[in-house]
Amino acid sequence: MSTQDMPHLAPYTVRERHHVGEHVWEIWISTDEAILAALKPGMFVDVAVPGDPRHLVRIPLSYYDMDLHRSYLKLYVVNVGEGTKRFCHQKVGSGATLIGPLGHGWELPKDTEHPALLVAGGSGAAPIYAAARMFAAGGIDCDVVMGAQSGTRFWHEGAAQLTTLDSSADVQVFPATDDGSYGFHGFPTQLMERLVEKKIYGSVLCCGPNSLMEGVAAIAAREHIPCQVSLERMMACGFGACNTCSVAMKDGSVASCCQDGPVFDAEEVEW
Numbered sequence: 001m002s003t004q005d006m007p008h009l010a011p012y013t014v015r016e017r018h019h020v021g022e023h024v025w026e027i028w029i030s031t032d033e034a035i036l037a038a039l040k041p042g043m044f045v046d047v048a049v050p051g052d053p054r055h056l057v058r059i060p061l062s063y064y065d066m067d068l069h070r071s072y073l074k075l076y077v078v079n080v081g082e083g084t085k086r087f088c089h090q091k092v093g094s095g096a097t098l099i100g101p102l103g104h105g106w107e108l109p110k111d112t113e114h115p116a117l118l119v120a121g122g123s124g125a126a127p128i129y130a131a132a133r134m135f136a137a138g139g140i141d142c143d144v145v146m147g148a149q150s151g152t153r154f155w156h157e158g159a160a161q162l163t164t165l166d167s168s169a170d171v172q173v174f175p176a177t178d179d180g181s182y183g184f185h186g187f188p189t190q191l192m193e194r195l196v197e198k199k200i201y202g203s204v205l206c207c208g209p210n211s212l213m214e215g216v217a218a219i220a221a222r223e224h225i226p227c228q229v230s231l232e233r234m235m236a237c238g239f240g241a242c243n244t245c246s247v248a249m250k251d252g253s254v255a256s257c258c259q260d261g262p263v264f265d266a267e268e269v270e271w
């Protein structure tokens, strides 16, 4: 790792905010070019959000895309609490600091002949979107299951962009909503069961609530498909200094989600 790739503190400025669903925003920020150059799909940044001196902990956020021409990092943020709410409502032109690049991202699959199955739930759509772009750029066809609670919370823009990528690979998006108001009525795991019945997949990727990742990992294991998951943990520091982000591994060891992950081989995780 060169010093340019090392996690470091840098200022950021909010450049554009797009309200893309109920409690869901795209926030485009400009930041340090070295961080943008070192970030790979599945990696993340730890963002400080000003406005509440009681809230000192940074928010870990994956990126879904970047615009290198303008040095923009594009974040997809679900407003779930105090920090994300303040971040989603930060004024254009305001900013603070972030730490990045952090973590290890997605690996390209060994099997590139069969399509990949990517499964996202909620805010997991951000790293899954980035993975789909990476895989498509590598010529790997992708079926992307995007799950949301309802159609009003579904990331329609993201789904549309994925299906119109300038790539020779075929990327298809399969929406699923818990209440059935858009796309498949049910959980992403139920839709995944239908897809694996019809098609042979070379790899599975998943990011979302832990229960979703556990379910997806179990189906992938049953079907003997290699599976990567991007785990979400509370993170106080983001770079291995505080032990808040522990992940129990099958071999009895404890990994740190922020440094060893957030992407793990699903078979190695003690669910």
Ligand SMILES: Cc1cc2nc3c(=O)[nH]c(=O)nc-3n(C[C@H](O)[C@H](O)[C@H](O)COP(=O)(O)OP(=O)(O)OC[C@H]3O[C@@H](n4cnc5c(N)ncnc54)[C@H](O)[C@@H]3O)c2cc1C
Residues within 6 Å of the ligand: 044, 058, 059, 060, 061, 062, 063, 076, 077, 078, 079, 080, 081, 082, 083, 084, 085, 123, 126, 127, 231, 232, 233, 234, 235, 262
């Ligand atoms: C590596 C990584 C990448 C992430 N990428 C994204 C992303 O691209 N977009 C996005 O919207 N969210 C992402 N998250 C989740 C996001 O960091 C949390 O939702 C956020 O930190 C919550 O902060 P808050 O102050 O708004 O919530 P709080 O008010 O602190 O809590 C609200 C709820 O969120 C849960 N929560 C708090 N911190 C986390 C956390 N670190 N991970 C998961 N749940 C948490 C709490 O248990 C609680 O239920 C990511 C998390 C990790 C670990």
Ligand code: FES
Residues within 6 Å of the ligand: 234, 235, 236, 237, 238, 239, 240, 241, 242, 243, 244, 245, 256, 257, 258, 259
């Ligand atoms: S968040 Fe501090 S060690 Fe991972």
